[in-house]
Amino acid sequence: MPELPEVETIRRDLLPHVVGRTVAGFRLSPGASRVIRDVDPEVFARRLIGRRIDDLTRRGKYLLFRLEGAQTPVYLAVHLRMTGSLLYRPPQADPADAYVRAVIALDDGSELRYADLRKLGQMWVVESPEEAVGALGPEPLDAAFTAAKLRETLSQRRAPIKSVLLDQRAIAGLGNIYTDEALFAARIHPQRLANTLTEADVNRLHRAIRRVLNDALGNRGSSFRDYVDAAGREGTHQLRVKVFRRTGQPCYVCGTEIARIKVGGRSTHFCPHCQPAPDTRDWSSRS
Numbered sequence: 162m163p164e165l166p167e168v169e170t171i172r173r174d175l176l177p178h179v180v181g182r183t184v185a186g187f188r189l190s191p192g193a194s195r196v197i198r199d200v201d202p203e204v205f206a207r208r209l210i211g212r213r214i215d216d217l218t219r220r221g222k223y224l225l226f227r228l229e230g231a232q233t234p235v236y237l238a239v240h241l242r243m244t245g246s247l248l249y250r251p252p253q254a255d256p257a258d259a260y261v262r263a264v265i266a267l268d269d270g271s272e273l274r275y276a277d278l279r280k281l282g283q284m285w286v287v288e289s290p291e292e293a294v295g296a297l298g299p300e301p302l303d304a305a306f307t308a309a310k311l312r313e314t315l316s317q318r319r320a321p322i323k324s325v326l327l328d329q330r331a332i333a334g335l336g337n338i339y340t341d342e343a344l345f346a347a348r349i350h351p352q353r354l355a356n357t358l359t360e361a362d363v364n365r366l367h368r369a370i371r372r373v374l375n376d377a378l379g380n381r382g383s384s385f386r387d388y389v390d391a392a393g394r395e396g397t398h399q400l401r402v403k404v405f406r407r408t409g410q411p412c413y414v415c416g417t418e419i420a421r422i423k424v425g426g427r428s429t430h431f432c433p434h435c436q437p438a439p440d441t442r443d444w445s446s447r448s
């Protein structure tokens with residue numbers, strides 16, 4: 162699933178192509194009505210056509226196109242979920258892209274093609290971004306996301322740290338790949354309860370989250386399965402991960418085999434030596 166680095170890569174790719182362009186058309190492929198949920202495709206199209214894209218931002222894993230028109234601006238929000246991609250194709254591009262579910266035609270003849278094998282992604286036209294994105298936690302790469310802010314969030318959560326990092330209301334944009342990578346970089350076991358992390362743990366985790374996300378951005382994201390950028394190319398960060406989907410392979414730091422467990426129903430990869438299990442003596446003394 163595309164996470165913050167993948168969605169941000171798409172945003173940066175699209176930005177110079179779409180800002181200033183006017184929406185000229187919207188087509189939904191047969192059987193793809195699920196992508197815009199219950200909205201009538203003609204109503205959806207009418208809300209977009211004739212408006213000029215004046216900005217493209219990202220919040221968590223959502224892309225937000227700001228569209229100016231005669232009245233107040235609206236936002237086209239896109240969430241790619243598991244297998245979605247948003248492709249930019251210049252005028253007269255080869256028409257063949259697989260699993261295209263919706264096409265936004267722009268006034269210069271170029272197209273934004275929403276492709277999605279499993280049709281789990283979603284598009285909305287809303288008057289404020291919050292209507293689509295809901296209550297999201299802070300952006301981990303923003304200056305406002307400090308170690309103190311992360312400590313405050315974690316101190317209130319008696320749940321495995323992995324689960325808290327995946328909770329978009331706690332922190333926006335992290336998914337299964339980068340939570341595993343950040344916890345490894347911070348040497349924190351994924352099942353430790355968030356509110357038991359020490360100040361030093363949280364400081365390491367804060368640095369690790371930012372470093373892991375920035376490294377992945379530098380490598381244009383991770384393509385384990387379906388992710389491609391706005392030009393349809395794969396990222397390369399999957400070649401650089403330290404633990405994610407490396408089950409049974411040696412840890413790059415200590416040589417111990419990377420283990421896989423389930424945390425909150427999600428596959429979780431970690432090094433049993435570098436990320437020691439929560440101290441069980443601590444548990445018995447508490448009960």
Ligand SMILES: [Zn+2]
Nearest residue numbers: 412415432435
């Ligand atoms: Zn190790």
